[in-house]
Structure formats: C-alpha cells, structure tokens
Amino acid sequence: MRPEVAVCVPAYQAELYLAGTLRSVLAQSFRDFELVVVDNASTDRTAEILREFDHPRLRVVRNDRVLPLAENWNKAVAATRAPLVKLVCADDLLHPRCLEKQYAVLAGDPGIALVCSRRTMINEESRPLSRNRGLRGLTGRHASQDVVRKIVRHGGNPLGEPGGALFRRADFDAVGGFDSRWRFPMDLDLWVRLLQRGDFYGLADSLAAFRISRGSISAALEDTGFVEQRSLTGEMAAAPHWRVRRRDRLVGAAKAPGARLRRQALFLAARAQGRRAGAETNGCENSPYRGM
Template identity: 25%
Template sequence: MMPAVSVLMPVYNAQDFLAAAMESILQQSFRDFEFLIIDDGSTDDSVAIIQSYQDPRIRLCQNEQNLGISATLNKGIDLARAPYIARMDADDVAYPDRLQKQVTYLKQNPACAMVSSFVKVIDEQGKFVRQDDFKSEYFYYNLTFICWIYHPTVMYRREAVQAVNGYTKPYAEDFELFWQLSRNYRIHTLPELLLDYRVTSKSLHQVLRKEEYAQAQQEQIQRNIQYYTRTDKSLPPAFIDCYQYSFLPLLQEKKVHQIVACLKTLDGITQKILETENPNRNSQDIQKAAIYKKRYIVNFFLKRLAWPQRIYLLLSVFTLKDVVKFYRAQAIEAKRKKATPALQKQPHLSHELSFT
C-alpha cells in the first residue's frame, strides 16, 4: 500500500546526530509514511546506525559513490512512493506533530505545492542559538533576495517538484528549488515551530562550502531580479549583499549616495514584483514586506551616519509623511524587542565602520 508521505533524508558522515534525527521521525504522531534514507558514501558509522533500527518504514538506499546533495535528493524524489515528500536532515530534530500539521495543510490547500515552518536554531550541544521572528506573509517577497525557508522543514508535492526539474544547482540548491516552485505554485510557511535546526562544524552552507554557496546565491538573486525587471542588467554585488542583510560591503564604500541608489533600486524591484502575475502575489503582503525591509536597511545605516547624512538619506528615500511613519514604527519595534529579547531577527554583523 502506498504511504501518504515519503520522508527523504540524505546522510553523509552524520553519526554524531543521526540517531536523534531518526528517532524524531519514527516517533511522529502521523504514522503513514515511509522513511527513505539515502547514504551518500559515508565513511563513518552512519550506515551501521541506520541498520540498527528495525522499523519497517525505513528504506535504506546506499549510493555506490558520493553524488552530492542535489543528485542524492533527485534520486530520492524518483524513489519516493508517496505524493508528499517531507525533507529531513540527519542532524536536525523534528517535533512530534510536524508531519501531521503539514499533511493537514496540504490536503486542505490543494493549490499549495510546498509548506514549511519556523525553526529553533541550536548548536552541536543542542543549546539554543536563536529563533527567527519572520512573518510568514513576508516570505514570498523576500524569496527574491534571501532564503528564509529552512530546507529540512519543507514538505512538498512530488509532482510539483518534478515539474520544475527538481534540484538543478550543486550549491544553494534549496533556494533555487523554492524560487522555481514559487513561480508556478502557491507556497506557504506555517507560523509555528516544528523543527530544531542544528548548526554544526560540518554545515555545508555555513562552514564547508560557504564561499560556493555565497556565490551561488549572488547569481540566483541577480537572476531573480532580472526575471521581475525583465532586463539582463546586473546590479552591484554590494546591493545584492545589502538586500540579503549583509551590509558590510556597502558600508565600506562610505558613500551615502550609493545607499540611496541601493534603496531606490529596491523600490523599483518591489514595483516590478507587484506587477508580475504569480500564484503567491498578494499586493498588501508584498507592500508590507517591502516597507519592513526598507525600514530595516535604513535604520541600520542611520545609526552610522552623521546628522546631515541622516537627513539626506531620509529625505532621499522617504516622503516627509513616511519619515514620521518610519520613526513611529521604530519606536514600536524597539518596545517589542524589549519585550521579547530572545528573538534575533536578522544575522548579526560582526564588523562595523563609521562614516566620515
């Protein structure tokens, strides 16, 4: 009998956290799934750990040689027997009701091809690192610039992923897939915690292949923007970094007019996103997301400018009415942050430069 869900988990030298990840799936409240585990040429005890479990829902497949994450995931999609595929990583921990809530959502929303969730980020010892406080209605707009969707939280329809050719990039493969899906289908993020996301010394995108992933993201964001603006013109890398909330490259230029140009370019991109037909297009949500993004960027640079430069920046990118709204919103946000100090909304900058 065909299972309702295929839980797809690639494994490569994951012995340290593998048992916890497996048990978090095997103990799900939703039981109608197959657990498709693909070992990608591990040289540690990963395979032995997998084989120590006798649960009949487990299907172990071993690659004859290391294929890499994208090829392994595409292989898993082809092997999956269920219409829904839930991604899982071998170092994360799914909450007991994760599968049930995601299956329920997809069944109730047939136009939706992928549903994800919020996460709690933990370290190798399982200690709390942060919990992102993103609004789920902002995800579609921001997917043009940055991937807020955590790969091991997603459950997607197998046929939809196959229709966009699966994973097509060796790096930032999830970002690429999510954006391609969002062009053709509804996507959604459940605004609740359903997974502990572990950051380790073996994390590909943050440690082992950090430069490759960063370069892939730059290229994808340039392509995303060109898609909406219908031009092949490339933006300065510092602009792309800024839209990803990495402000140091633009900060180092020490040119206020470049910050203004970056923000005005963002306004133009936002307008094009609003004008582009899309299953996820909601004008009100896009406008709210754009306003929040612009205010966040402006607030960062204002803290590092002298008063004349602050005034120049504000009056260049906002109307007087919007300046009042900006400071009112900042006061509200400061009060909210004071009430919830444990939430870290954006990546922290480790270096700061002052303008002269």
C-alpha cells in the same frame, strides 16, 4: 498501500546525529508516512546505525559510490512513493507535530505548492541558539509572486532549510528537482521553482530544528555562498513572470550584507559554545522538542 507522506534523509558520514534525526521522524504524531534513508557510501558508522533501526516505516538505500550533493538529494526523493515529500538533513530534527500540521495544509488545498514552518537553530549539543526563525511577513497563505518579491527584498533565504518544508512529489518532478548548479542556495532555488506551480503557506510554529555544526560554520564563513545567493537572487529578479520591481532589487542588494552578517554571527556563536567533549548524544537527549 502507498503512504501519504515521505520523509527522505540523505546521509553521508552521519554517525554523530543520524540516530537522533531518525527518532525525531519516527516520533511523529502523523503516522501515514514512510522514511527513506539514502546512505551515500558512508565509511563511518552510518550503515551500522541504520541496521539498529528495525522499523516497518524505514527503508534504506545505499549508494555504491559517493554521489554529488544534488544528485544524491534527487535520488533520495526519487526513492520515495508518497505524493508529499519532506527532505531532512541527517543532523536536523523535527517537532513531533511537524508532519501533522504541514500535511493538513497541502492535503486541504491543492492550490498550495509549498508549505514551510519557522525553525529553531541548534548547536552540536542540540541546544537551541535561536528560536522561531524565518518567515517574517510570510505566515499564512501568499501568492507565489509576492513570496518571490519578498525573497528578493530579504537578501537571504527567509523560507529556510529543507527540514522545514513539505512539497508535492509531482511538482518536484515537473521542475526538475534540485539543481547541481548551486551548492549553498540549492534549497531556495528549488522553493522558487516550486512556486511556479502554486501558492505558498507559512506556518508560524517552529516545527524543525537546523543544526549548526563545525562543517556548516565553515560553509557560512565562505564568500562562495554569498556570491551564489546574490547570483540566484539576480536570476529571480530578472525572470519576467515574477514581475520583481526595481525597488525590490535595490532593497535586497542593500539588505544582503546585513543578512549575511547576522547568519555568520549566529554560526560564530555556535562555535564559541563549543562541543561537549566526548559527547555521543546523537542529537536526541538534548532535543529542543523533547517531551513535546
């Protein structure tokens, strides 16, 4: 029988946190889901860790070669069977009621194309750095045009990373999936294209945890991400069907440097905390959602 929801996890060299990510998915209160992991030809213990998870919901696909990011993420979604899909990076975590609450939104209203929740930022030891981030002014139901205008005015990504989103597989296929033109705002680009298919719903609860690791810190400090973000925002603002006002563009341009600095400050705070020597928690023991 086809499940109602699919959670797909693209995994590459994911040995440190993969087990914790999978446990957070398998601990969901909503049970009608499948879990698909695509091992992107990892050479660390990723495959070994996956073999340790003998679970009927879990299906593993292994690539023969390392695929580029967008291609691998698209392959992960393509491997799913359910009508609703969530992509979770292999070092992030889900709140136990994440699927339950997000499924209720999409299943109850066919006019909604994308549901996102607030999220918690965690460090390498899975300790919270900042709770309930994102979706300022975007909780509840919003017309897609209004959401895109708010994105332009925000100057960054107010909707958040993939782990906090749930979308329809049919819409994902219709808009062409993740676009390899982008490296950093690849998720935001998809969210905006999905909003061409329906409205947006924002959940005030923090239902996902995004991990700030050493690799993500380095990425956050690069100029490339800022340049890509501004380029994508410019494309959104120029698209006539979104009807973005000139004032929105000016506000977004003024806010963008501040949004970047705030994000960098959070990532640098994670670096300052450091990583516990010899830690092998796999992102589970210190989970911000443990016991909930």
